C-alpha cells in the first residue's frame with residue numbers, strides 16, 4: 001500500500017460539479033472558464049507560429065520576446081522596471097508559478113499563512129514542501145483581512161504569507177493601504193509574500209488593482225503571479241508568469257527547471273505577438289467583464305438570491321438564505337444543478353473550517369450573454 005503524501009486531496013468539487021453539469025445538462029457556472037474564445041488574432045498567431053516551425057523547447061525562463069512584453073506591461077500598469085532576464089519567468093500556468101515559489105522558500109516545519117476562503121492549490125504545495133498551512137479567515141461579509149487574526153497567526157516559524165487580489169472566490173480587492181499595513185507588519189521579520197494576482201486586469205467600478213509590483217517595500221520580498229489564461233480568455237493554454245526580485249527568481253527557477261523546464265513555445269510566441277500588437281486588450285478588460293457582471297446581476301435582481309456585486313474577478317457570490325436556509329452550500333449546489341439546471345461552487349470548499357451557517361455559492365460569469373440570460377432565468381425561477 002502506498003502512503004499518500006497528500007492524504008487529504010481527493011477529487012475536487014470543480015471536477016464533481018462540472019461532471020454533474022455535463023450529466024444533467026445544467027448550465028455550468030461552476031468552474032472558472034469562459035464559454036467564448038480568446039481573440040481571433042491571438043489564435044491565428046498560434047496557428048502561424050506552429051506552422052512556421054516554432055515547436056522546439058523555449059528557453060527555461062521563457063521566450064525573451066514574451067518576457068519583454070510582460071516587462072513593458074508591468075512598467076505601464078504599475079510603474080516598475082523589472083529585469084527581463086533576472087525577474088520574469090514564464091511558466092506553464094499560474095499554478096505552476098505558485099508551486100515553484102512555495103518550493104523555493106518553504107522548508108520542513110515552516111508555516112505559511114493563507115487566507116480562507118482560498119484557492120485550492122496553495123495548501124497542497126505547502127504540504128509537499130513539508131511546511132504547514134496556517135489558515136486565517138477573512139472577515140465575514142466583505143472578505144477583508146482581519147488584522148487581529150493575522151497578527152495572532154504570525155510566529156517565528158512563519159516563512160510566507162499568501163495573498164490573492166482580486167480574490168477568488170469573493171471578488172474582494174486588497175487596497176494599497178492594506179499592502180502598506182502588511183509591509184509594516186512583517187518589516188522586521190524574515191517572511192516572504194506570495195501575491196496571486198491572476199485576476200489583476202478584472203477590476204470594476206473604476207477601482208484600481210493594488211499590485212505588489214507597485215509596492216517598493218513589499219516587492220523586495222515578494223513572488224507575484226499572473227495568468228495569461230485569465231487575461232486572454234484562454235484558460236486551456238495554461239500559461240502564466242512569475243515576477244520576483246533576482247535572488248528569489250533564481251531560486252524559483254531552480255524548481256521550475258526540474259518540474260517543467262519551460263513553457264510551451266508556440267503559445268509563448270502567440271502571446272508575445274498579440275501583446276505587441278494589442279496592448280489595449282488589458283485596458284479594455286475591466287469594461288468587458290463589468291458589462292458581463294452587470295448583465296448577469298441586473299437579471300438576478302429579480303431573484304430571491306441576495307448579493308453585493310463583485311469588485312473584481314469573474315465570480316459573483318450569492319447568498320441563498322431566503323431560498324433554502326435548510327441546506328448547506330454543498331447540498332444547495334447539488335440541488336440547484338439537479339433540480340434547477342444551474343451548476344455553481346459552494347464556497348465552504350475554500351475553507352479549512354467553513355463558518356457556521358454561511359449560505360454562499362459562487363457563480364462564474366465569463367459567459368456569453370445568451371448563457372447568462374438563460375442561467376439568470378433559471379435562477380429567478382428558484
Ligand SMILES: Cc1ncc(COP(=O)(O)O)c(C=O)c1O
Nearest residue numbers: 093094095119168198227229240
Ligand atoms: C486565484 C487563482 N490562482 C491561480 C489560478 C490558476 O491559474 P492557471 O490556470 O494559470 O494555472 C486560478 C485559476 O482558477 C485562480 O483562481
